[in-house]
Amino acid sequence: MKTFTSHKQVIWYDEALITDSIEQVFDPEYWHAQGKVIGSAQGRGTTWFVQTEQLPAALRHYRRGGLFGKLVKDHYWFTQWHKTRSCEEFQLLQHLVEADVNVPKPIAARAIKHTVCYQADILTQKIEGAEDLVSILQKKHLDKSTYQAIGHQVRLLHNANVNHTDLNIHNILIDKDNKVWIIDFDKCRIEPNRVEHSLTAWQRANLKRLLRSFQKEVKKRNIRWQKHTDWSALESGYNQSIFI
Structure with missing residues (x-):
């Protein structure tokens, strides 16, 4: 810099x-x-x-x-x-x-x-050829592997100790190559580096906020999303220690 x-x-x-x-x-x-x-x-x-x-x-x-x-x-x-x-x-x-x-x-x-x-x-x-999850899910369902990729990116974010205080599906993009991106880091912060054997309070808060965002947009914009399959796939990607 x-x-x-x-x-x-x-x-x-x-x-x-x-x-x-x-x-x-x-x-x-x-x-x-x-x-x-x-x-x-x-x-x-x-x-x-x-x-x-x-x-x-x-x-x-x-x-x-x-x-x-x-x-x-x-x-x-x-x-x-x-x-x-x-x-x-x-x-x-x-x-x-x-x-x-x-x-x-x-x-x-x-x-x-x-x-x-x-x-x-x-x-x-500028992430070229990308749309946010709201726009995409208004048009179609996403497959399991895409939700796993979303979960994986959130996990990488957390592994870097970054607390995304406004993690929602407007701030997650997917480009034309099906690559997942996370955006909008104003007012976000790097948390202290600690060795934890379970999720910290801020990590849980990020995930809860993301889940609420999916649930909100189902009611507000009728997005194509189901908690029992899609959120489970996202959690699977988040929890994998090695992503292939």
């Missing part, structure tokens, strides 16, 4: 993945001017999909949600540069890539300080 510092701004980046002007890559107009915007998605704000020199990427500005977000849309209390949400997510993604978990590669992240607050942006790999 390289670091670029200028007036009231710090940028962290992977020089192997970005050759564009590092101070401009967080500005959507920079990509529009070059004709390199390849799409967008709406959430709390607009995520822009852009084509860098190395790979397609997703550009996201950090925005608050909930009631507080209606008052303060995109400012966060500043303490230290390395504790900004953009820096923490960049480093966590690097940690997971090194642990061979299928997550987007972090390309660049930025924090801009404004007196006692800061704003932040992040640029990550």
Whole structure:
């Protein structure tokens, strides 16, 4: 990870993945001017999909949600540069890539300080040809091996001591090669490394949240999912110490 510092701004980046002007890559107009915007998605704000020199990427500005977000849309209390949400997510993604978990590669992240607050942006790999589980399960059932692959990726995530505090089926993607990816690591964290013979409280909480997400979308969007077969297959993939 390289670091670029200028007036009231710090940028962290992977020089192997970005050759564009590092101070401009967080500005959507920079990509529009070059004709390199390849799409967008709406959430709390607009995520822009852009084509860098190395790979397609997703550009996201950090925005608050909930009631507080209606008052303060995109400012966060500043303490230290390395504790900004953009820096923490960049480093966590690097940690997971090194642990061979299928997550987007972090390309660049930025924090801009404004007196006692800061704003932040992040640029990550766009997973091409991928859909989230909600979209897929609205159209078809998934087979046992795919659920096992999902469980395996969650297990790798946990083996890397990463607590995904919002693990749900919107944040699990499957690409055109049937490869499973996990996304959206804002506010997630690395837990202390402990030798445990059973699941920790945070690991159980992640799995319970994921199960509730399946159950919720069955009622809300009528996804094609059955607990007694599909969840059992996912648990099987999670519990296998060696995945083939």
